Amino acid sequence: MTRKLQVPLVTAEVDGQRVQVPEASTLLEAIRAAGKDVPTLCYHPVLEPIGACRICVVEVEGSRTLVPACIRRVEAGMRVRTDTPRVQLSRRMVVELLQGSVDTSLAPDVRRYAAEYGARPERWEPFAQEGPRAKHAPKVDNDLYVRDLDRCILCYRCVRACGEEVQNSFAIAVAGRGLAARIDPGFDLPLPDSACVFCGNCVAVCPTEALVPKTQFEMRRAGTWEEGRQQVVTTICPYCGVGCKLNLHVQDNRIVKVTAPLEDPITRGFLCVKGRFGWTYVHAGTAADPGGGAEPSTPPGNL
Template structure:
């Protein structure tokens, strides 16, 4: 198949068939913000932070999954695009604890998102899950980007210990049948923790360190607990 020629922000380029707008933009050093996208995973097109304006398209399109077409004219930072990203960030901030998501906080500053917008909105209030020796699950920080699900599933590990649960506002990440992690198929590979962009999944060592705990003292306590068992 012939290569595809398109224009991104007044710059013309040629790319192979199957190239997404996001990939094409990165070839010419145009940075499009992403949250749910991971370069090694299937693009889920969920967060909509990567939306761009395509000439003659009625709606903004997700750059992470929309493939380039011949003659396509793309604007990655138009006023319409900026307003969309700002609104998305304000809505995320109104529902989720983003205190451990520095990349998203930086996006909020870049796009002038108001942290107090939608202040009366209902926050996701979910319990902290501490049910295994290696990592914590704090779903009050979860933005439902599905990156952990992809890492646990067919994009990386093929373990399928965690998946989508619930619907609407009650949508969440869960184990199958809501069992504790030790009773799931989890192999403690850590891929889900590495993929999480918001700190909803965090290693216990990192959590303890951030909260000022002495890791040597924790190790001593752990040895004592093992002896008692």
């Protein structure tokens, strides 16, 4: 089983440094192989790249435009520059455009890049119009996760996770066009009437809390969400026999969120509804039951 295929290598140059990577590697992979990095937003390590957010752009010698590193394949002899003023301008602008169009306050990556590239979204404010940036209330149409589309940067990660790459539910897609494009289950259906199976795998890949577990959403509102005080304990899901690893996020002896470790080859970070949301019973009947029960059929509470 350890038979290794001989993959031909290609040589490219990253910021003047020669690097050898397997054929069909992306520029991002080559850049990382060279010990460098570029910022990414729509890129996610377990999803296919789509090159939509354009923050990972780099200069490639001979190319008229900048090139998205996440999706472009390395070619032999390519000379790549990852941090020129031209590149920095694009990255700063992408961050400014995002910050000016949605609420990125809970998007740690965007905030980090904003600081790194010196984004000044306020310089667009004198020109801002009300209409196209109208705010929408968070959509709370079920008790497991919330859609706060004002935070959505349209990275398509959720759509990819819901679609053929992972979950194959195809419950959400991009609807509308241009600035009005948004993630929608179709015909503006509430999620429970859609094809959604509430695996929360979209939530797992969302980089901005546009999709967020309801527990987290409510604790944030109440001001009690304190990531710094949370411990993460890895265990195994209590339901079926697949053996998914769960990361239990625990605050004050309570589970506040469940995720799955990306590096686990069984889940790759993806779970089903029971694994991600079906944990509330361990707190049933105790004070501040976070999930509560829908007419529990069993007397709640440990004895």
